[in-house]
Amino acid sequence: xxxxxxxxxxxxKEGALVPLSDYGSQGAAVHYKAWVCTNPxxxxxxxxxxxxxxxxxxxxxxxxxTARPR
Numbered sequence: 001x002x003x004x005x006x007x008x009x010x011x012x013k014e015g016a017l018v019p020l021s022d023y024g025s026q027g028a029a030v031h032y033k034a035w036v037c038t039n040p041x042x043x044x045x046x047x048x049x050x051x052x053x054x055x056x057x058x059x060x061x062x063x064x065x066t067a068r069p070r
Contacts, residue, residue, distance in 0.1 A: 007035075015039025 006016040015037040022033040036059075037044040047054045 009037040009039060009042060009044055011044040012037060012039050012042035015042050015044075017044075 006018075009015040009017050017035045018038055019032040020034040020036060021029060021031045024030050032048075034045060034047040036046075043056065043059060045056060045059060047057060
């Protein structure tokens with residue numbers, strides 16, 4: 001198991017930044033695709049999409065998401 005030190009959120013200085021992974025359009029794992037703050041009141045997030053970096057996009061509850069047919 002990989003062990004990494006927690007990164008302090010530079011926005012709120014309270015939460016930790018944690019990495020999230022996803023799968024690409026061809027099914028390959030994309031590690032560290034996003035970083036989010038663990039402090040729910042902060043909301044800081046950084047996402048990488050198609051080589052571009054996006055900061056603080058709106059966060060939507062996962063239960064609202066509709067799965068795409070494959």
